Amino acid sequence: xxxxxxxxxxxxxxxxxxxxxxxxxxxxxxxxxxxxxxxxxxxxxxxxxxxxxxxxxxxxxxxxxxxxxxxxxxxxxxxxxxxxxxxxxxxxxxxxxxxxxxxxxxxxxxxxxxxxxxxxxxxxxxxxxxxxxxxxxxxxxxxxxxxxxxxxxxxxxxxxxxxxxxxxxxxxxxxxxxxxxxxxxxxxxxxxxxxxxxxxxxxxxxxxx
Amino acid sequence: xxxxxxxxxxxxxxxxxxxxxxxxxxxxxxxxxxxxxxxxxxxxxxxxxxxxxxxxxxxxxxxxxxxxxxxxxxxxxxxxxxxxxxxxxxxxxxxxxxxxxxxxxxxxxxxxxxxxxxxxxxxxxxxxxxxxxxxxxxxxxxxxxxxxxxxxxxxxxxxxxxxxxxxxxxxxxxxxxxxxxxxxxxxxxxxx
Numbered sequence: 024x025x026x027x028x029x030x031x032x033x034x035x036x037x038x039x040x041x042x043x044x045x046x047x048x049x050x051x052x053x054x055x056x057x058x059x060x061x062x063x064x065x066x067x068x069x070x071x072x073x074x075x076x077x078x079x080x081x082x083x084x085x086x087x088x089x090x091x092x093x094x095x096x097x098x099x100x101x102x103x104x105x106x107x108x109x110x111x112x113x114x115x116x117x118x119x120x121x122x123x124x125x126x127x128x129x130x131x132x133x134x135x136x137x138x139x140x141x142x143x144x145x146x147x148x149x150x151x152x153x154x155x156x157x158x159x160x161x162x163x164x165x166x167x168x169x170x171x172x173x174x175x176x177x178x179x180x181x182x183x184x185x186x187x188x189x190x191x192x193x194x195x196x197x198x199x200x201x202x203x204x205x206x207x208x209x210x211x212x213x214x215x216x217x218x219x220x221x222x223x224x225x226x227x228x229x230x231x232x
Numbered sequence: 233x234x235x236x237x238x239x240x241x242x243x244x245x246x247x248x249x250x251x252x253x254x255x256x257x258x259x260x261x262x263x264x265x266x267x268x269x270x271x272x273x274x275x276x277x278x279x280x281x282x283x284x285x286x287x288x289x290x291x292x293x294x295x296x297x298x299x300x301x302x303x304x305x306x307x308x309x310x311x312x313x314x315x316x317x318x319x320x321x322x323x324x325x326x327x328x329x330x331x332x333x334x335x336x337x338x339x340x341x342x343x344x345x346x347x348x349x350x351x352x353x354x355x356x357x358x359x360x361x362x363x364x365x366x367x368x369x370x371x372x373x374x375x376x377x378x379x380x381x382x383x384x385x386x387x388x389x390x391x392x393x394x395x396x397x398x399x400x401x402x403x404x405x406x407x408x409x410x411x412x413x414x415x416x417x418x419x420x421x422x423x424x
Contacts, residue, residue: 051402054262055346059255099314106307113306129353132306136346138259204417205253209410216403224398 033158040162046139047170047212048219053139056130057171058208064187066126067175068168073116073131075164077108078140082148082160089149101144102135109134139167177211178202237367240360244371246419250347251379252412257347261380262405264338271384272377273331274338277320279373281342282351284316285309286369289352290362309352317343347376382412 046052061067081104092100113131117124148156182202184192201207250256264274321339324332355365
């Protein structure tokens with residue numbers, strides 16, 4: 024296989040997770056951390072990076088072990104692999120920034136039960152070689168991070184009047200507190216989905232016309 | 233600060249409802265809440281698994297702390313939950329085949345319900361004793377069931393109303409969840 028032919032395929036594989044199969048907006052997977060930690064841009068970004076790290080590492084390992092993992096116990100094997108990497112991330116974040124660790128709370132450990140990771144391990148990594156599996160996982164990770172940021176940024180701007188901790192408005196700004204409270208998470212994600220569905224419909228109508 | 237068992241229960245059931253205030257167990261909440269007749273058994277089964285998992289996690293944590301193996305906590309909890317789901321499955325199959333059939337595919341899926349792992353992790357982080365742990369997991373399970381049943385009832389009613397085509401599906405469910413969550417905020421401070 025020539026490199027010229029392989030390059031677009033690799034690129035497609037990577038882009039799939041970002042756009043066509045975006046885990047947050049298209050597949051609506053991994054909702055719990057998506058809604059819980061996105062009260063600010065920084066939290067959203069760190070959660071996205073942590074999840075992506077676990078995703079890429081576990082997919083690589085699952086893919087390496089795919090030929091000698093017994094079929095009957097594969098899910099158990101995946102879960103133990105994922106739990107191992109989550110423990111690594113958990114201790115790493117604790118060492119790097121204790122404030123961030125407190126903000127994200129139990130949701131770092133709850134990455135274990137994030138369905139995106141188990142879904143990727145089962146649907147892609149268990150059937151492909153390590154390199155394509157890692158590229159696919161990286162695309163999904165970036166897509167997930169973009170989804171988290173889309174929520175985190177909107178919620179932080181409206182709910183606190185800041186962006187990544189930098190104040191955006193004058194002192195007269197009244198924060199829209201509901202945005203950083205639980206209902207705000209549901210409303211913002213619902214609005215994003217509404218927007219995407221409206222956009223998809225409009226495109227479809229244009230094509231038919 | 234010592235919370236009484238009653239405070240823990242009310243807190244987990246209403247003020248800090250697992251689904252609507254803490255965002256745990258959203259996948260089944262959005263996935264299974266289409267019909268009331270599946271939502272309720274699902275809630276009961278999850279509550280049961282939570283109780284078993286919380287019991288096992290409590291014992292396991294004592295063991296791990298004794299041997300200073302805290303870094304193994306996450307891995308052992310997830311294995312415990314997976315096996316307790318299996319256990320519940322076998323017990324149900326033996327003693328109540330009707331209920332087993334009614335729950336079907338939802339039973340094994342409880343393993344990846346973050347509310348179950350959440351119970352185990354929170355009770356460890358808050359250093360609850362035995363009674364507190366059990367009340368906490370029971371309250372959490374009851375809260376999960378309550379949220380699921382409420383959501384399913386609203387969605388059943390919504391099927392009779394005309395919703396704009398754009399808003400159908402997940403977007404509508406999320407908006408509904410937002411409104412429910414707003415309502416549950418009224419319980420804030422109830423558990424003290």
